[in-house]
Amino acid sequence: MVPMKSPRPQPLPPLREDVDLFRSTDQPDGAPTWVLYDSLRQAFFSIGWLELQILSRWGLGTAEAVTEAVRKETGAEPDPGHFRRLIGFLQGNELLRVQGDAGRAALAEHAARSKTALWKWLLKNYLYLRVPLVRPDRFLDKTLPVARFFMSRGVGxxxxxxxxxxxxxxxxQWDDFSDSFIQLTTPVGLGLFFTFLLFSKMLHELGHAYPAKHYGLRIPTMGVALLVLWPVLYTDTTEAWKLRFRRQxxxxxxxxxxxxxxxxxxxxLLWSLLPDGPLRGAVFMLAAVTWIGSLAINLNPFMRFDGYYLLSDLWNVPNLEARAFAMGRWRLRAFLFGFDDPPPEAMPDKQRRRLVVYAYLTWLYRFFLFLGIALLVYYFFFKLLGIxxxxxxxxxxxxxxxxxxVSVWIKRRKEVALDRRLFRTSLLILIPLGILxxxxxxxxxxxxxxxxxxFSRVFPPLAGRVEEILVERGDRVRAGDPLFQLFSPDLAQQITEAEQAIELLTRQEKRMTGNDRLRGQQEVLGSKLIEARVRYQGLVRQRDRQRIRSPLSGTVMELMPGIRPGRWVNETQxxxxxxxxxxxxxxxYLTEEKLRYAASRMAGRFISDIPESPSRPVRLVAVNPARVAVLEDPYLASTHGGPITARLSERQEIIPEDALYRLHWRVEPAESPIPAPIRYIEVGEVHVYSGASLRIVDLLNHVFAVLIRESGF
Structure with missing residues (x-):
């Protein structure tokens, strides 16, 4: 009988020589981890203890030899599945050396699969695109001693x-400091703001680069990243994953x-010490830029700014976003449909809950962020590109x-059990639909x-001095009742001169009587006397008008601020x-999409913004059929702090941004007496409760109104 030969050991594919291995930060449970570093792609891959033992003996050439060495030296015994998964991981990330025609063909095939179409590349990168500008490593090495001085504990x-x-x-001096923010709205202020923003962001990036150089890392590039076509600076500190200690x-x-x-x-500090002037204003801009930039932007953990990486290191969760999203999807599927999948990775329950909450908050934040970006690009680009x-x-x-x-849910629909969880999920879906x-x-x-x-505003007939104030705010007056007594020295002087002129002309006329030689001049003198008397009567009427009377019966709602006897006033006050x-x-005022709710003789209540003012019953009298072109009530415009969004035209007219219609209401008599309004004009709201409507109809009407409004090019 011929003995069977043992299968020939299969050689392991060789690793690339430029792949390095580093000890990384330990896991929260104390388990050690290591990092594979691909220097060509600036990529890092975290591996565990068993993978380290296998890779450190990879040079033995075969899986059998590596398994035997690991078993003898550590007591662990990797099975063939470990090798298959590890080789697949190394091949998928191009960490193996290419050998022979088959290897080159496989590499070409992988490159072809990973090649992205131009339109997909544009879609992916227009939101965030890096443009490297400088290779700062040599400069950073030369200036590192100076930076170390500023990084010292004493200077800090x-x-x-x-x-x-x-x-x-x-x-x-908080009032002065807060009032300085108005400078940011001026063209010069905005120019200084962006200048100091650039200066502070350059220092910000150096603040990342120098600590990295201090720990012996390389900074390959610094440049500009386009965030939705908005330029922001960046520093490539990818090699930070080489560092073992998290504090580094x-x-x-x-x-x-x-x-x-x-x-x-x-x-x-400089702002509080400098005197008023351009330098103090510039220092304020620098302070405002850095406080806003540090606290409002950089600490944001929901986008890949400093706050994201800070949170990732604090939780000791590399690749936080992908791992949190995977955990969030797993928890969502289990909650909605009861899918009994194992967690994406093993970790303590506290850490898992953290990642789930982070994932949901990030999704919510990015939903509104991308929606805001969509509106931003629509309004900032020309209409066709904006759409x-x-x-x-x-x-x-x-x-x-x-x-x-949703596609995953549909593919796995057969796994959904008919239980209380499905009933709950159905309710969560049907309740919003029911509302619609x-x-x-x-x-x-x-x-x-x-x-x-x-109502009527009372103006002085001519400039003068207030001699007497005959009413107070809130007094009831009748038409013709005196309100003020003014005195004009110029007018009094003109009346005196007119009286003297009449007296002089009268004497001259008497002397000419009976003188035949001067009889021809009597007619001229008589005309002058008539003219002087007419002028005098006009001046007297002006003097009588200085006793200012009420033009109508009503209540004195307002008096000029600071009015008192002895104060001078003019015709414009x-x-x-x-x-x-x-x-x-x-x-x-009612928007166009809600105009269909305006029924004839519709009733409501006017609620004033003044808390002390009572509400009043009102009834609709008429709807102005023409769209409001110019808002005649400035108190309601956003330019004056009101609720209606509006803008000022070149002629300083208030133009509403939305299509509005004016509704005229009559104040109805109340069951019990209501006091008079506190002001002659009160801003507030008319509350109308009437009928029923399908929310879906309102939504569609709003959508169609927006489409019609924006359809013009």
Missing amino acids: LSILLAGLFGIFLTLR RLAIVVGGMTVELALALLAT FLFIVEIVWFILRPIKNE FLPIPFSLHLPAVLKSAD VLALVADANVLKVDA
Whole structure:
């Protein structure tokens, strides 16, 4: 009998010589981890203890030899499945040396599969595209000693104490500091803001680079990243994964924010010490830029800014986003449909809950972020490109991930059990649909103004001095009642001169009587006397008008601020406002898509913004059929702090941004007496509760109205 030969050992494919192995940060449970570093692609791959034992003996050539060596030296015994998975991982990430025609063919095939179409590359990268500009390694090596001085504990403590002192001084001048923010709205202020923003961001990136150089890492590139075509600086610190200790990586991550905070502290101190002037304004801009940049932008953990990497290192979860999203999808599927899948990876329950919550918060944040970006690109580009980019944002970044997840649910629909969980999921889906399709009573809250139907502003007939104030605010007056007594020295002088001229002309006329030689001049003198008397009568009428009377019966609603006897006033100043508080009307504004709710003789209540003012019953009288072109009630415009979005035209007219219609309401008599309005014009809302409507109809009407409004090119 011929003995059977043992199968020939299969050789292991060789690793690439440029692949390095580093000890990495231990897991939270104390388990050691290592990192494979691909220097060509600047990529890092985390591996466990058993994979380390296999790879460290990979040079033995065969799986059998490696298994025997691992078993003898460590007591572990990897099975063939370990080798198959590890070889698949190495091949998939191109960490094996290419050998022979078959290897080159496989590499070409892998490259062809990984090649991305141009349109997909544009879709993926227009949101975030890196453009390397410089290779700063040599410069950083030369200037590292200087940077180490500023990174020393003594300098840091000095800046902190100086900054705290500056904050203390600034808090004592907080009104001046907060009022300086108005400078950011001016063209010069915006120019300084962006200049200092660039300066602070350059220092921010150096704040990442120098700690990395301090720990012996290489900085291959620094450059500009285009975030939705908006330029931001970046520093490539990928080699930070070579560092074993987490505190070292944290020092690199927080380095940029530390530099900006130090800059903010010093700028705050300088602002509190400098006198008013351009230099103080410039320092304020620097402080504002660095405080806003450090606290509002860099600490955001939901995008890949410094806050993301800081959170990743604090939780000791490399590749936080992908691992959290996988955990979030697993938990969502289990909650909705009861899929009994194992967790994507083993970890403590506390860590798993953290990742699930982080995933859900990130999805929610990015949903609104991408929606905002979609609106931003729509309005900032010309209409055709804006529409295209808007659709790209909505479809690619919002609908596509939702569609991918729903596709998984549909493929696994046979695994869904008919139990309480499915009933709960069905309710979660049907309740929003029920809200859309069930008739629900609706209410309208319309921005409105309450005003007197008859009112008048009282102006001086001519410039003069207030001699007497005959009324007070809130007094009831009748038409013709005196309100003020003015005195004009110029007018009094003109009346005196007119009286003297009449007296002189009268004497001259008497002397000419009976003188035949002067008889021809008597007619001229008589004409002058008539003219002087007419002028005098006109001046007297002006003097009588200086006793200012009420133009109508009503209530004195307002008096000019600071009016008192002895104060000078002119023809453009309003001395008082008199209104008939017994006859009131309300003007409200309704958007075009809700115009169909305006029924004839519809009733509601006017609710004033003044808490002390009572609500008043109102009834619709008429709807102005013409769209509001110019808003005649500035109190409601956003340009004056009101609720209606509007803008100022070149002629300083208030133009509403939305299609609005004016509704005229009559104030109905109440069952019990209601006091007069506190002001002659009160801003508020008309609340109308009427009928029922399908929310889906409202939604479609709104969508169609927007499409019609934006359809013009």
